[in-house]
Amino acid sequence: MDARILIALFCAWIASETIKFLLNKDKSIKGLFYSVLQGGGFPSSHIAFVSALAFSMIFSEGFSNLSLVTLALLAIIFTDAVGVRHKVGTLYQIAYNEKKVPHPGREGHTWEQAIAGLVLGALITAIIFSI
Numbered sequence: 001m002d003a004r005i006l007i008a009l010f011c012a013w014i015a016s017e018t019i020k021f022l023l024n025k026d027k028s029i030k031g032l033f034y035s036v037l038q039g040g041g042f043p044s045s046h047i048a049f050v051s052a053l054a055f056s057m058i059f060s061e062g063f064s065n066l067s068l069v070t071l072a073l074l075a076i077i078f079t080d081a082v083g084v085r086h087k088v089g090t091l092y093q094i095a096y097n098e099k100k101v102p103h104p105g106r107e108g109h110t111w112e113q114a115i116a117g118l119v120l121g122a123l124i125t126a127i128i129f130s131i
Contacts, residue, residue: 005056012052016045044117051121059129
């Protein structure tokens with residue numbers, strides 16, 4: 001087991017959550033927990049995490065069967081975040097504005113948030129594997 005894989009995963013997640021917190025208007029402890037526990041936001045933490053996983057597999061094993069599976073997982077997570085979950089969040093917002101349902105908070109990601117997570121995970125992994 002290559003320890004750099006776990007380090008890349010952890011660093012990608014911490015970096016994305018730190019950026020979310022710094023961009024959040026509420027800098028209190030409550031704001032920290034909100035940015036970590038609430039879905040959505042810039043950059044996408046789960047896409048950064050899975051991106052770090054996929055690129056870690058490529059950097060450590062080349063284009064093996066396992067790295068191709070992790071790339072497929074990344075594609076599924078990315079599509080879910082910007083497609084399904086973003087649309088659900090938009091529908092919830094419409095229903096909330098019409099006062100038919102309670103507001104669930106942020107849900108899903110925009111393309112910019114998802115791409116930022118993808119790039120962040122890839123860059124952090126490249127840095128860790130180059131050390």
